[in-house]
Amino acid sequence: MTARNTDTKEEIVRIGTALIKSHGYNAFSYADIAEKLQVRNAAIHYHFRGKEDLLSEIIDQYIESYTLLDKQLKAAGASATVVLEKFIERYSCLVDANSICIIGSIASDFNTLPESVKEKVKQLVGLVLKLVEQTLVAGKKTGEFTFSEVPKTQTLLVMTNLAAGVQLARITGKRDYDTIKKAIIRQLKKG
Amino acid sequence: MTARNTDTKEEIVRIGTALIKSHGYNAFSYADIAEKLQVRNAAIHYHFRGKEDLLSEIIDQYIESYTLLDKQLKAAGASATVVLEKFIERYSCLVDANSICIIGSIASDFNTLPESVKEKVKQLVGLVLKLVEQTLVAGKKTGEFTFSEVPKTQTLLVMTNLAAGVQLARITGKRDYDTIKKAIIRQLKKG
DNA sequence: ATAAATACTTACTATTTAGTAAGTATTCCC
DNA sequence: GGGAATACTTACTAAATAGTAAGTATTTAT
Numbered sequence: 001m002t003a004r005n006t007d008t009k010e011e012i013v014r015i016g017t018a019l020i021k022s023h024g025y026n027a028f029s030y031a032d033i034a035e036k037l038q039v040r041n042a043a044i045h046y047h048f049r050g051k052e053d054l055l056s057e058i059i060d061q062y063i064e065s066y067t068l069l070d071k072q073l074k075a076a077g078a079s080a081t082v083v084l085e086k087f088i089e090r091y092s093c094l095v096d097a098n099s100i101c102i103i104g105s106i107a108s109d110f111n112t113l114p115e116s117v118k119e120k121v122k123q124l125v126g127l128v129l130k131l132v133e134q135t136l137v138a139g140k141k142t143g144e145f146t147f148s149e150v151p152k153t154q155t156l157l158v159m160t161n162l163a164a165g166v167q168l169a170r171i172t173g174k175r176d177y178d179t180i181k182k183a184i185i186r187q188l189k190k191g
Numbered sequence: 192m193t194a195r196n197t198d199t200k201e202e203i204v205r206i207g208t209a210l211i212k213s214h215g216y217n218a219f220s221y222a223d224i225a226e227k228l229q230v231r232n233a234a235i236h237y238h239f240r241g242k243e244d245l246l247s248e249i250i251d252q253y254i255e256s257y258t259l260l261d262k263q264l265k266a267a268g269a270s271a272t273v274v275l276e277k278f279i280e281r282y283s284c285l286v287d288a289n290s291i292c293i294i295g296s297i298a299s300d301f302n303t304l305p306e307s308v309k310e311k312v313k314q315l316v317g318l319v320l321k322l323v324e325q326t327l328v329a330g331k332k333t334g335e336f337t338f339s340e341v342p343k344t345q346t347l348l349v350m351t352n353l354a355a356g357v358q359l360a361r362i363t364g365k366r367d368y369d370t371i372k373k374a375i376i377r378q379l380k381k382g
Numbered sequence: 383a384t385a386a387a388t389a390c391t392t393a394c395t396a397t398t399t400a401g402t403a404a405g406t407a408t409t410c411c412c
Numbered sequence: 413g414g415g416a417a418t419a420c421t422t423a424c425t426a427a428a429t430a431g432t433a434a435g436t437a438t439t440t441a442t
Contacts, residue, residue: 050401109215168354
């Protein structure tokens with residue numbers, strides 16, 4: 001038995017994230033993570049004092065991830081169409097994994113979270129909305145997109161279609177999600 | 192102390208429904224309901240064997256409520272615009288109560304529910320989608336609406352905008368919801 | 383007037399959850 | 413090679429959660 005396993009902490013975050021997206025934040029306990037990781041409950045507490053600290057770290061990692069993505073996209077100079085496709089692809093993967101997006105999952109439990117975590121969620125949502133809006137604006141400039149709503153509004157429409165689309169897919173099946181996905185793209189090209 | 196209070200059962204359903212919409216299904220216990228109702232825990236178990244039975248009843252009542260609404264609307268011959276406005280009004284009220292729609296809330300916890308409840312949720316979602324689609328079709332026929340997507344697709348877009356709109360409003364504030372609400376109506380009138 | 387049904391309460395149990403304290407094994411560093 | 417730090421484990425506790433069994437008060441129906 002190795003006394004030092006450098007990726008246990010990362011694994012906890014990975015499993016915790018998966019559990020939030022598949023079962024919801026208030027539906028899992030440290031015991032669930034411990035069992036999957038084949039460690040004792042206290043090992044999770046060693047890395048994260050409590051569940052809220054774990055959630056906080058998970059959101060931090062999403063913020064980091066989206067900040068990085070933002071930078072990469074700007075540097076790479078990818079077309080708006082490609083960026084949007086990659087973004088939507090994330091949601092399609094969620095549907096295939098019978099999961100929903102972390103923001104939608106947390107939104108359901110929002111009123112049960114401490115203020116510090118709520119603030120971080122706000123930050124994350126702001127970041128994602130900014131990223132999508134910038135992509136829509138860029139695409140409009142190049143003529144890739146032709147929507148008629150102001151960018152912020154179009155962003156809200158796309159985001160809500162996607163977020164609730166994956167939720168709906170869980171209940172009524174993937175076909176409804178696919179219908180929504182195609183409509184989003186259509187709307188951006190002839191709105 | 193009256194040994195028979197005919198509306199305790201209704202009150203349990205009312206409080207349970209409110210808790211699901213504000214805190215999420217997996218975030219409340221019978222103790223929360225018991226405290227609010229000023230009865231003992233076992234009183235809740237008397238009316239509903241377990242939490243799943245309560246959830247089942249709550250969904251049944253939504254199904255009944257929407258079935259009734261459907262009939263009333265057909266009988267009253269209200270204009271599609273009015274029906275849609277009333278429907279949207281339900282979501283606006285949710286935002287004001289810092290709550291989300293029951294379907295969105297349950298979607299987050301969907302994988303933790305027993306198969307029998309999942310089936311009922313499917314039924315409810317089917318009913319709501321049908322109601323909205325019929326309204327959109329009716330409105331198109333009268334010229335009130337002019338959207339270009341097929342009715343089913345437009346229904347999915349409207350529903351996801353609303354469902355995720357109330358979720359987003361919790362995090363970023365009511366203004367984003369209002370923006371979405373106005374855009375939905377605009378899209379139906381010039382899509 | 384009383385038997386049965388209803389709507390609870392008290393009192394309890396078993397399990398899960400969240401968390402802590404103290405100890406142990408390994409590895410890093412000087 | 414001897415701390416110090418790291419990454420755990422064992423072993424516990426306190427509280428919450430879910431649920432049941434048995435009893436009680438009131439109401440309804442006969």
